[in-house]
Amino acid sequence: MHDARDAEDQRLLEAGEHSALVESYYGVIIRRCQAKVRYGDPIDVAHDVVVRLLAELKRGRRYRVPFRVVVHQVIGWKINEHFAGAKLREVELEEWMHEASTDGTAPLEELLAGQGFEALLEGLTELERQVVTLRYNDDLDFGEIAERLGKEPNAVHQIHYRALAKLRRSAA
Amino acid sequence: MSEPTVERLFDEFARAYLRGESPDVPAYLERAGSGRDDLGELIDRFLQAVPAQPATEEEIVLMQSRLEQEPPLLVLRRRRGLSRAAVVDALVSTLGLDRKKRDKVAGYYHELEIGLLDPKPVSAKVWTALGEFLQANVRLLAGLRPPPLGVAKPHYRRADRDLGALYSIEEVRTFVFDTKIESVFSPVPAEPPPVRDEIDELFTGVS
Numbered sequence: 001m002h003d004a005r006d007a008e009d010q011r012l013l014e015a016g017e018h019s020a021l022v023e024s025y026y027g028v029i030i031r032r033c034q035a036k037v038r039y040g041d042p043i044d045v046a047h048d049v050v051v052r053l054l055a056e057l058k059r060g061r062r063y064r065v066p067f068r069v070v071v072h073q074v075i076g077w078k079i080n081e082h083f084a085g086a087k088l089r090e091v092e093l094e095e096w097m098h099e100a101s102t103d104g105t106a107p108l109e110e111l112l113a114g115q116g117f118e119a120l121l122e123g124l125t126e127l128e129r130q131v132v133t134l135r136y137n138d139d140l141d142f143g144e145i146a147e148r149l150g151k152e153p154n155a156v157h158q159i160h161y162r163a164l165a166k167l168r169r170s171a172a
Numbered sequence: 173m174s175e176p177t178v179e180r181l182f183d184e185f186a187r188a189y190l191r192g193e194s195p196d197v198p199a200y201l202e203r204a205g206s207g208r209d210d211l212g213e214l215i216d217r218f219l220q221a222v223p224a225q226p227a228t229e230e231e232i233v234l235m236q237s238r239l240e241q242e243p244p245l246l247v248l249r250r251r252r253g254l255s256r257a258a259v260v261d262a263l264v265s266t267l268g269l270d271r272k273k274r275d276k277v278a279g280y281y282h283e284l285e286i287g288l289l290d291p292k293p294v295s296a297k298v299w300t301a302l303g304e305f306l307q308a309n310v311r312l313l314a315g316l317r318p319p320p321l322g323v324a325k326p327h328y329r330r331a332d333r334d335l336g337a338l339y340s341i342e343e344v345r346t347f348v349f350d351t352k353i354e355s356v357f358s359p360v361p362a363e364p365p366p367v368r369d370e371i372d373e374l375f376t377g378v379s
Contacts, residue, residue, distance in 0.1 A: 005223040026227035026235045027194070032219050034197035035212040043316075047238040072220050120221035135183075136222065139190050164179040164214070171213035 001117050001137060002068065009067040018057040022050055025071050032072075036079045049078045123170050128163035131156060178207040182214045189218075194228050229308045234316055244313040245285040248306055256282065259305060266301040273371055280375040284314060291315050293377030 012021040029049050033042035052074050063070055117137055121129045127149075134145045142160070146153040181204050188195040197215060204211040227235075233251065237244040249259060260278045264271060283289035291314035299311040 002223050023232055023235075024226055025224055026231045028219050028224035030227075030231055030235070031197050032216055035201070035215040035219070038209070038212075043234065043238060046235065050235055050239065068224065071224075117221045120217055136186050136190065136218070139187075160183075161179055164182060167217065168178055168182075168210050168214055171210065171217055 002066065005068065006066040013057075013067060018054065021067065022053045022057070025053075025068075026050070029071070029075055032075050033079065037082055040082065045078050045082045048081075049075050052078065120167070123166055124163050128159055128166070131159045132163050132167075135160060178204055178211045178214065181207075181211055182218070185211075185215060186218050189225060190222070192225060194225075194231075230312055233308065233313055237316075243285060243287045244316050245287075245310065248308055248310070248313060249285065252306055254306075256285070259302070262305040263298070263301055266304070267297060267374065269371060273369070276371050280371065284375070287314075289375065293375075295374045295377075298374050 009021060009024075012018075012024075026046075030043065030046045033046040033049070036042075037045050049071075053071065056070070056074075117133070120136070121132060124132060130149060131145055134140045134148060135142075140148065142153050142156050145160075146156045149156065151159075181200055185195045185197075185200050197212075200215070201208040201212055229248075233244050233248045236242075236251075237247045240247060249256065256278070260274060260281050263269070263281060264274050264277055269277060280289060284291065284294065291311065294311075294314070302310040
């Protein structure tokens with residue numbers, strides 16, 4: 001699902017086109033900040049994310065994870081910082097990746113899975129996973145999903161609603 | 173009317189995003205009413221899970237304007253490689269205005285671009301003309317004027333009235349610069365306002 005985007009990110013990284021790389025993430029950075037920041041200006045938080053990413057790239061960092069993982073991690077940090085109301089200790093990305101890969105609690109593969117579509121499916125039954133995947137990964141409408149799964153459209157609606165309600169509860 | 177469910181709003185948002193549209197997160201959160209926090213969490217999880225859509229021109233301009241501490245319209249014009257004179261000429265021509273009043277249009281556009289002119293009363297005709305020429309949602313960008321110099325928006329207390337009332341810097345500026353001295357200190361009635369023309373109406377609303 002992320003392959004094409006990751007390949008383009010890698011190309012921009014290797015070409016040293018850092019501004020274009022970060023710029024291509026402005027939309028998701030702004031939207032995630034708008035979704036999570038309830039008090040104050042989300043664009044201020046988005047601005048801090050961009051500044052941090054540009055600073056990282058300027059230092060010539062090489063990442064063992066796709067750049068999108070770095071982007072989402074920095075967004076998470078900056079949103080947490082916003083909620084804490086203070087500048088938190090700046091975790092070095094290398095330090096974070098080292099911890100993630102060696103302390104046994106969050107190996108790199110797990111970290112990658114936590115950032116992909118799989119993360120959205122956590123806690124769902126197999127059938128719910130199928131419906132959510134077909135809806136949001138394969139972009140199918142309910143009729144098509146029903147046909148694919150050999151179920152009635154109404155049943156698919158219910159499974160879909162139940163899956164989102166579960167995700168909503170787990171997110172809350 | 174009852175609030176739309178969080179699940180329905182999320183589905184609508186996610187489908188629009190996957191179609192390559194730019195669904196407006198604050199508008200969705202607003203519609204969710206008491207479910208706004210839950211919807212925000214779901215949207216956040218979804219955005220981490222799916223490939224990021226390319227940023228829109230407006231998002232790029234907005235963020236660049238924050239980074240460069242410059243008004244969004246100025247950043248947009250520079251991205252287009254256009255001079256201010258070219259934009260003013262396009263406005264005069266598209267809106268069919270009297271070329272002799274070009275300087276007046278230039279003055280208003282300059283104020284609009286640097287964030288000194290309130291964009292709310294500006295006519296839809298101006299936004300359409302600017303949008304066509306600058307190829308972006310100019311009205312949206314003009315409404316996103318950043319706080320001056322990247323500092324927290326300062327507020328001042330006005331001591332002569334309600335001590336609890338807070339005034340933004342724009343209100344203070346309006347009070348200090350736009351209030352005629354004679355209207356405050358002199359019993360002589362202020363001069364009648366100058367006759368408004370079509371250009372005033374386009375940029376500051378119909379009188």
